[in-house]
Amino acid sequence: MAYDNRQYWPQLHERLKGQLKSVGHPFLSETLNRLKYQSEAAALEKVLRQAVDILKASGQQNIAFLDIGAGTGFWTELITNALVSEGFQVDASALDISSDALDVINERLPQVHGIKEDLAAVSPDKFCNSYALVSAFYCFHHLVRSKDFINAFRFAGSSVRNGGWFLVMDPVLTRPYSKFDVHDYYAYKGNGIPRHLYFVDDILAEVGLKRWAIQPAVSFVLNGCVEAPGPGSYFIMSKSWELLGRLFRSERATQTFSRIFVSLDEKLKQSNHSFSSSVCLYRKEL
Template sequence: MINKKINNSYLNKDYWLRLHADFGGRLQSVGWPSLSEEFNKIKYESELKSFVKILIELNLQHENELKILEVGVGTGFWITAVRDFFSECGLNLQFTAADISVETLDFVVNRYPNVFAEQLDLASVSVGKFAQQFDIVLSLMVLLHLTNAEAFNNGLRFSATSVREGGVLVLYEPAIVYSYSPWSDRPISSEDNSLSRYITEFDKILIKEGFERLAVFPGASWLTNSPIEASTYIGFKTREFFWKILAKTVYCSDLLSRLSRPIILKLDALIKQRGNGCSGKFLIYRKYC
């Protein structure tokens, strides 16, 4: 059930414009702005390892060119991984980056000259703007910031309709799949700038758009991206306890985050291997009709 108790003072566009103005091209602008840049590098490294495994699992085949759209491109972190992976597969890429911030798109285009830029607001963009134009559409930790139900529906449907028949939609979201989550009836953030949703909220919209869910993969574990759920209340509170300690001591310091990086990433990988990441998840859907 989508939360209805949302702080009306939160405006998605203003939130992102402010973050990008404050942090420029740093990962804090798209990750955890309250924690250090070095911690954000750890978080994104964990997510990147998961993402590359997903690309391998998909085993996508295409004759010559692959058309990819990333909505909410941010600093362009994922572009390098996508470009390098498919280049090694011998495929040419046509990559379109969409974002609400013109300044962000300018930064991305300067960094990646061959990328097409498209400024749009997911909350209001025409759902059929890119109807069936792309082989892959990526929306990575974007839709959680559309806390209004109508904006979320519009953003998800736009992403879905942009996928061609047989194509793939890859979402990365704090989707709830376990039996206990304190975020099932309220926002993740005290500022109401992000919202966790049951995985069924994604499924019911995407099934209507002709998609089938193929898989769910952990992104970063609760150790590097905070817990959102667990199989029991005690399990959640235990994870939350350790996360809060790390956030207040290690993760707020660039130096401590850098020194602890090897052990944090090793523990993070072990948690994900056990299948109980209990944080953000990659949701993979294929369009059949």
């Protein structure tokens, strides 16, 4: 394996400081990255609603919130604002391996506590039972070594308080076919590996969490496919993403056709044909 997680991310944040590209698709236009985040934000809203309603019903007013692998702080800010608009007092923290990422968050969101940690090395019990809400968006699949991936999920799960919530947005596999199921361990050079949903459920069950909801976050049209009903459909979607990638490199071309892609993305998500990332909500059982 050529990819070194501990070098890759600090270097990328240094090079593309504060840009969505630093946390989305670094070789595609900022416009494409914005469309992808908009699609994901719409999916998050539906899932977060379920947790917010129960938090409200419990009479809780103060929420300790931790965003893991926070990057530019896009989701830290969006989730904090969503909770504040529901009347909660939010004490937000953002964790990342990159000092540059944390500097950007500190400038944009001075009220957020920055935490520099490596998820591969952090003790899973470091923040045991500390947060009513923990989120981790597009971070854990970048931990390509299995032991790092498991450590990160154990850390996230055990940081959730009893009765609290964990939101994870990532490519997780739920369909019969993915090329990631058959990649060659020794030759693999990618910076991410999607894992199966049952595997994530299993790790989180060990630390007391149970899946509450799952929803398509974005479709293969705006983010590429990670899975398919079979190898034929996988091949077609991968080739389509390759062709779209050429167009998505240009800001102007992406802007010109953006309406078409947004509408297609919505339809694919609604009909459960998105074949890309998902947003999952877990709860720590009381």
